[in-house]
Amino acid sequence: MTTGLPTRAALVPDRLDLAFAVFLRLVACLCLVQGILYWIRLIGYYPGDLYRFDLMPVQWQIAASALAVLFPFAAAGLWMLASWGPVIWFLCAAGEVAMYAGFPQYFGHSPSAIVAHAIVAAAYCGFRALLQMRKRPEAVR
Template identity: 55%
Template sequence: MPGPSTAELTFYWFHRAIAAYCLMFGVLYWIRLIGFYEGPSWRFDLMPAYWQVAAVTLAALFPFAAIGLWMLASWGPVVWFICAATEAVMYVGFPELFGEKLLIVVSHLCVALVYAAIRLAIYFERRAEERQAV
Protein backbone atom coordinates (compact mmCIF):
# COMPACT_ATOMS: atom_id res chain seq x y z
CA MET A 1 0.00 0.00 0.00
CA PRO A 2 1.48 3.37 -0.98
CA GLY A 3 2.09 6.13 1.55
CA PRO A 4 0.09 9.32 1.85
CA SER A 5 -0.23 11.47 -1.24
CA THR A 6 1.18 14.97 -1.58
CA ALA A 7 -2.26 16.45 -0.90
CA GLU A 8 -2.60 14.36 2.27
CA LEU A 9 0.87 15.34 3.48
CA THR A 10 0.02 18.98 2.77
CA PHE A 11 -3.18 18.51 4.76
CA TYR A 12 -1.29 17.05 7.73
CA TRP A 13 1.24 19.88 7.76
CA PHE A 14 -1.52 22.45 7.28
CA HIS A 15 -3.19 21.04 10.41
CA ARG A 16 0.08 21.43 12.30
CA ALA A 17 0.59 25.02 11.10
CA ILE A 18 -2.94 25.97 12.11
CA ALA A 19 -2.36 24.26 15.46
CA ALA A 20 0.55 26.64 16.07
CA TYR A 21 -1.66 29.55 14.97
CA CYS A 22 -4.38 28.46 17.45
CA LEU A 23 -1.85 28.06 20.24
CA MET A 24 -0.61 31.60 19.57
CA PHE A 25 -4.16 32.96 19.77
CA GLY A 26 -4.78 31.01 22.97
CA VAL A 27 -1.60 32.40 24.55
CA LEU A 28 -2.59 35.93 23.52
CA TYR A 29 -5.96 35.53 25.23
CA TRP A 30 -4.25 34.19 28.36
CA ILE A 31 -1.86 37.17 28.32
CA ARG A 32 -4.89 39.46 28.33
CA LEU A 33 -6.57 37.52 31.12
CA ILE A 34 -3.63 37.56 33.51
CA GLY A 35 -2.80 41.21 32.91
CA PHE A 36 0.48 41.21 30.97
CA TYR A 37 -1.18 43.06 28.11
CA GLU A 38 -0.63 46.81 28.03
CA GLY A 39 -3.85 48.75 27.61
CA PRO A 40 -7.01 49.89 29.31
CA SER A 41 -9.07 47.22 31.08
CA TRP A 42 -6.93 44.35 29.87
CA ARG A 43 -6.91 42.42 33.07
CA PHE A 44 -9.73 40.01 33.87
CA ASP A 45 -11.07 41.90 36.88
CA LEU A 46 -11.11 45.18 34.93
CA MET A 47 -12.73 43.81 31.74
CA PRO A 48 -16.38 44.39 30.91
CA ALA A 49 -18.50 41.25 31.35
CA TYR A 50 -18.84 40.63 27.60
CA TRP A 51 -15.03 40.63 27.23
CA GLN A 52 -14.66 38.35 30.24
CA VAL A 53 -16.98 35.76 28.69
CA ALA A 54 -15.33 35.97 25.26
CA ALA A 55 -11.74 35.98 26.55
CA VAL A 56 -12.22 33.06 28.93
CA THR A 57 -14.04 31.00 26.30
CA LEU A 58 -11.41 31.60 23.63
CA ALA A 59 -8.50 31.21 26.06
CA ALA A 60 -9.79 27.69 26.75
CA LEU A 61 -10.94 26.72 23.26
CA PHE A 62 -7.97 27.89 21.14
CA PRO A 63 -5.42 25.65 22.94
CA PHE A 64 -7.96 22.81 22.81
CA ALA A 65 -8.29 23.33 19.04
CA ALA A 66 -4.49 23.39 18.76
CA ILE A 67 -4.24 20.01 20.46
CA GLY A 68 -6.90 18.50 18.21
CA LEU A 69 -5.33 19.89 15.07
CA TRP A 70 -1.83 18.78 16.06
CA MET A 71 -3.06 15.24 16.75
CA LEU A 72 -4.98 15.25 13.43
CA ALA A 73 -8.13 14.43 15.40
CA SER A 74 -11.42 14.86 13.59
CA TRP A 75 -12.69 17.24 16.30
CA GLY A 76 -9.74 19.64 15.95
CA PRO A 77 -11.08 21.52 12.91
CA VAL A 78 -14.54 21.62 14.53
CA VAL A 79 -13.20 23.35 17.64
CA TRP A 80 -11.14 25.70 15.45
CA PHE A 81 -14.32 26.55 13.52
CA ILE A 82 -16.12 27.38 16.78
CA CYS A 83 -13.25 29.71 17.74
CA ALA A 84 -13.16 31.33 14.31
CA ALA A 85 -16.93 31.80 14.23
CA THR A 86 -16.87 33.27 17.73
CA GLU A 87 -14.23 35.82 16.76
CA ALA A 88 -16.05 36.63 13.52
CA VAL A 89 -19.24 37.34 15.45
CA MET A 90 -17.30 39.41 17.98
CA TYR A 91 -15.42 41.57 15.51
CA VAL A 92 -17.96 41.80 12.68
CA GLY A 93 -21.24 41.48 14.56
CA PHE A 94 -20.36 43.60 17.60
CA PRO A 95 -17.58 46.01 16.59
CA GLU A 96 -18.87 48.62 19.05
CA LEU A 97 -18.09 46.21 21.91
CA PHE A 98 -15.02 44.30 20.71
CA GLY A 99 -13.55 46.62 18.10
CA GLU A 100 -13.03 46.02 14.41
CA LYS A 101 -10.32 43.46 13.84
CA LEU A 102 -10.98 42.64 10.24
CA LEU A 103 -7.52 41.12 9.78
CA ILE A 104 -8.32 38.35 12.26
CA VAL A 105 -11.62 37.58 10.54
CA VAL A 106 -9.95 37.57 7.11
CA SER A 107 -7.20 35.26 8.38
CA HIS A 108 -9.82 32.80 9.68
CA LEU A 109 -11.62 32.99 6.34
CA CYS A 110 -8.37 32.30 4.47
CA VAL A 111 -7.67 29.29 6.69
CA ALA A 112 -11.16 27.95 5.99
CA LEU A 113 -10.74 28.43 2.24
CA VAL A 114 -7.34 26.70 2.17
CA TYR A 115 -8.75 23.88 4.32
CA ALA A 116 -11.65 23.41 1.89
CA ALA A 117 -9.31 23.50 -1.13
CA ILE A 118 -7.03 20.83 0.31
CA ARG A 119 -10.01 18.65 1.27
CA LEU A 120 -11.34 18.96 -2.28
CA ALA A 121 -7.93 18.03 -3.71
CA ILE A 122 -7.84 14.92 -1.52
CA TYR A 123 -11.40 14.01 -2.53
CA PHE A 124 -10.69 14.31 -6.26
CA GLU A 125 -7.40 12.46 -5.85
CA ARG A 126 -9.10 9.52 -4.11
CA ARG A 127 -11.90 9.53 -6.64
CA ALA A 128 -9.38 9.30 -9.49
CA GLU A 129 -7.60 6.43 -7.70
CA GLU A 130 -10.91 4.56 -7.31
CA ARG A 131 -11.67 4.97 -11.00
CA GLN A 132 -8.24 3.59 -11.91
CA ALA A 133 -8.75 0.62 -9.58
CA VAL A 134 -12.01 -0.38 -11.30
Protein backbone atom coordinates in the same frame (compact mmCIF):
# COMPACT_ATOMS: atom_id res chain seq x y z
CA MET B 1 -5.25 -15.72 -1.32
CA THR B 2 -5.42 -12.19 0.01
CA THR B 3 -5.46 -11.29 3.67
CA GLY B 4 -7.55 -8.15 3.23
CA LEU B 5 -4.81 -5.99 4.71
CA PRO B 6 -3.71 -2.88 2.84
CA THR B 7 -0.41 -3.09 1.03
CA ARG B 8 2.59 -1.00 2.06
CA ALA B 9 2.08 1.29 -0.94
CA ALA B 10 -1.45 2.05 0.25
CA LEU B 11 -0.17 3.07 3.68
CA VAL B 12 2.41 5.58 2.43
CA PRO B 13 0.94 9.11 2.38
CA ASP B 14 1.31 11.07 -0.83
CA ARG B 15 2.24 14.75 -1.22
CA LEU B 16 -1.32 15.97 -0.77
CA ASP B 17 -1.66 14.14 2.56
CA LEU B 18 1.65 15.53 3.74
CA ALA B 19 0.75 19.07 2.64
CA PHE B 20 -2.59 18.82 4.47
CA ALA B 21 -0.86 17.57 7.62
CA VAL B 22 1.67 20.42 7.47
CA PHE B 23 -1.17 22.92 6.92
CA LEU B 24 -3.10 21.60 9.94
CA ARG B 25 0.00 21.77 12.12
CA LEU B 26 0.72 25.34 11.05
CA VAL B 27 -2.85 26.28 11.95
CA ALA B 28 -2.32 24.46 15.26
CA CYS B 29 0.70 26.66 15.99
CA LEU B 30 -1.33 29.77 15.21
CA CYS B 31 -4.14 28.56 17.47
CA LEU B 32 -1.69 27.98 20.29
CA VAL B 33 -0.32 31.51 19.89
CA GLN B 34 -3.88 32.91 19.88
CA GLY B 35 -4.69 30.96 23.03
CA ILE B 36 -1.56 32.23 24.76
CA LEU B 37 -2.41 35.80 23.76
CA TYR B 38 -5.88 35.44 25.27
CA TRP B 39 -4.35 34.04 28.47
CA ILE B 40 -1.93 36.98 28.57
CA ARG B 41 -4.93 39.30 28.40
CA LEU B 42 -6.77 37.43 31.13
CA ILE B 43 -3.93 37.47 33.63
CA GLY B 44 -3.28 41.17 33.08
CA TYR B 45 0.13 41.04 31.46
CA TYR B 46 -1.18 42.64 28.25
CA PRO B 47 -0.44 46.38 28.02
CA GLY B 48 -3.74 48.19 28.16
CA ASP B 49 -6.17 49.78 30.55
CA LEU B 50 -8.95 47.20 30.43
CA TYR B 51 -6.93 44.07 29.71
CA ARG B 52 -7.13 42.32 33.03
CA PHE B 53 -9.99 39.97 33.80
CA ASP B 54 -11.41 41.92 36.71
CA LEU B 55 -11.28 45.18 34.73
CA MET B 56 -12.73 43.83 31.48
CA PRO B 57 -16.33 44.47 30.46
CA VAL B 58 -18.56 41.42 30.84
CA GLN B 59 -18.68 40.67 27.11
CA TRP B 60 -14.87 40.55 26.99
CA GLN B 61 -14.73 38.38 30.11
CA ILE B 62 -16.99 35.81 28.48
CA ALA B 63 -15.33 35.89 25.05
CA ALA B 64 -11.74 35.96 26.28
CA SER B 65 -12.18 33.18 28.81
CA ALA B 66 -13.95 30.92 26.29
CA LEU B 67 -11.37 31.54 23.55
CA ALA B 68 -8.46 31.17 25.99
CA VAL B 69 -9.63 27.61 26.61
CA LEU B 70 -10.84 26.69 23.12
CA PHE B 71 -7.85 27.89 21.08
CA PRO B 72 -5.29 25.63 22.83
CA PHE B 73 -7.80 22.78 22.71
CA ALA B 74 -8.16 23.31 18.94
CA ALA B 75 -4.37 23.45 18.64
CA ALA B 76 -4.05 20.05 20.30
CA GLY B 77 -6.65 18.51 18.02
CA LEU B 78 -5.14 20.02 14.88
CA TRP B 79 -1.62 18.96 15.85
CA MET B 80 -2.74 15.38 16.44
CA LEU B 81 -4.62 15.47 13.11
CA ALA B 82 -7.75 14.45 14.99
CA SER B 83 -11.10 14.85 13.28
CA TRP B 84 -12.41 17.12 16.05
CA GLY B 85 -9.53 19.61 15.76
CA PRO B 86 -10.94 21.52 12.77
CA VAL B 87 -14.37 21.53 14.43
CA ILE B 88 -13.02 23.28 17.52
CA TRP B 89 -11.01 25.66 15.34
CA PHE B 90 -14.21 26.50 13.46
CA LEU B 91 -15.94 27.32 16.76
CA CYS B 92 -13.07 29.64 17.69
CA ALA B 93 -13.02 31.28 14.26
CA ALA B 94 -16.79 31.71 14.22
CA GLY B 95 -16.64 33.24 17.69
CA GLU B 96 -13.97 35.75 16.71
CA VAL B 97 -15.70 36.64 13.44
CA ALA B 98 -18.96 37.14 15.33
CA MET B 99 -17.14 39.33 17.86
CA TYR B 100 -15.34 41.55 15.40
CA ALA B 101 -17.83 41.62 12.51
CA GLY B 102 -21.13 41.23 14.32
CA PHE B 103 -20.52 43.29 17.44
CA PRO B 104 -17.80 45.86 16.66
CA GLN B 105 -19.37 48.31 19.10
CA TYR B 106 -18.47 45.93 21.96
CA PHE B 107 -15.29 44.24 20.73
CA GLY B 108 -13.85 46.65 18.21
CA HIS B 109 -13.23 45.90 14.56
CA SER B 110 -10.40 43.62 13.48
CA PRO B 111 -10.45 43.04 9.72
CA SER B 112 -7.14 41.18 9.87
CA ALA B 113 -8.61 38.50 12.15
CA ILE B 114 -11.66 38.12 9.90
CA VAL B 115 -9.53 37.85 6.74
CA ALA B 116 -7.11 35.41 8.39
CA HIS B 117 -9.94 33.10 9.45
CA ALA B 118 -11.47 33.32 5.96
CA ILE B 119 -8.16 32.41 4.32
CA VAL B 120 -7.62 29.44 6.63
CA ALA B 121 -11.20 28.24 6.09
CA ALA B 122 -10.86 28.54 2.30
CA ALA B 123 -7.55 26.64 2.33
CA TYR B 124 -9.07 23.94 4.54
CA CYS B 125 -12.07 23.58 2.20
CA GLY B 126 -9.70 23.42 -0.77
CA PHE B 127 -7.64 20.66 0.80
CA ARG B 128 -10.75 18.69 1.74
CA ALA B 129 -12.12 19.04 -1.80
CA LEU B 130 -8.85 17.82 -3.31
CA LEU B 131 -8.72 14.89 -0.89
CA GLN B 132 -12.31 13.98 -1.70
CA MET B 133 -11.72 14.21 -5.45
CA ARG B 134 -8.73 11.90 -5.14
CA LYS B 135 -10.91 9.24 -3.48
CA ARG B 136 -13.46 9.21 -6.30
CA PRO B 137 -13.22 6.25 -8.67
CA GLU B 138 -11.81 6.83 -12.14
CA ALA B 139 -15.18 6.06 -13.81
CA VAL B 140 -16.85 9.04 -12.18
CA ARG B 141 -14.17 11.50 -13.28
